[in-house]
Amino acid sequence: MRTFDEIYAISADRHGGAAALEAKLVKPAPDITALPEDRWLSTLTKCVFQAGFNWKVVEAKWDGFETAFDGFDVGRCAFMDDEKFDALLGDKSIVRNGAKIATVRDNAAFLLELRDEGGVGQVLGGWPSDDYNELLEMLKKRGSRLGAMTGQYAMRFAGRDAFILSRDVTARLIAEGVIDKTATSKTAMRAVQRAFNTWMDQSGRGLNEISRVLAFSC
Numbered sequence: 001m002r003t004f005d006e007i008y009a010i011s012a013d014r015h016g017g018a019a020a021l022e023a024k025l026v027k028p029a030p031d032i033t034a035l036p037e038d039r040w041l042s043t044l045t046k047c048v049f050q051a052g053f054n055w056k057v058v059e060a061k062w063d064g065f066e067t068a069f070d071g072f073d074v075g076r077c078a079f080m081d082d083e084k085f086d087a088l089l090g091d092k093s094i095v096r097n098g099a100k101i102a103t104v105r106d107n108a109a110f111l112l113e114l115r116d117e118g119g120v121g122q123v124l125g126g127w128p129s130d131d132y133n134e135l136l137e138m139l140k141k142r143g144s145r146l147g148a149m150t151g152q153y154a155m156r157f158a159g160r161d162a163f164i165l166s167r168d169v170t171a172r173l174i175a176e177g178v179i180d181k182t183a184t185s186k187t188a189m190r191a192v193q194r195a196f197n198t199w200m201d202q203s204g205r206g207l208n209e210i211s212r213v214l215a216f217s218c
Helices: 004-014 018-024 037-050 055-060 062-068 074-078 082-089 098-117 120-125 129-142 148-158 167-175 186-203 207-216
Strands: none
Touching: 004 018, 004 186, 004 207, 018 207, 037 055, 037 062, 037 074, 037 098, 037 120, 037 148, 055 062, 074 098, 082 098, 098 120, 120 148, 129 148, 129 186, 167 207, 186 207
């Protein structure tokens, strides 16, 4: 496995030098643990609806989503009754997918549970980056439709330190011998985490920046 500096050099060479590469890197939000519950639920919901669907359509309707789901108030969404649910199924201002609409109620209930564990900001935002793989596993087990890439995108878009195993990142991980195919098993994900931990130790950078550098190297 190459060192982070070696991979960084490949990326910089392909993207106009170090300064140009640095301009493309993304750092996590410094106040991520203070992000309100409703913004977490909004982000989780957007990523669930975008999964397997046209992202632009969801984005264009997002103001309608915010209104339809009461600004993603966690309490209101968690205790959504059948009348409200049926009304949403007929609401043309959102994407009317019953299974995905149901995830809003389920994930709101999940966020309510996290209040007893320190709150969603502390749990999801404050989860250690060197154990990020376990956060993804927790989202998969306790959340609704938050496994695989959906959970990864949700964490990145919420603003926390996160890697996304995109096609290019996966290609670099394969090239470095970390995995031999797309990481879907627990064993493969642990190998990915170990590699990122090594590169974090070498560089002093977080998952966001390392993930982007890997992607730009391909």
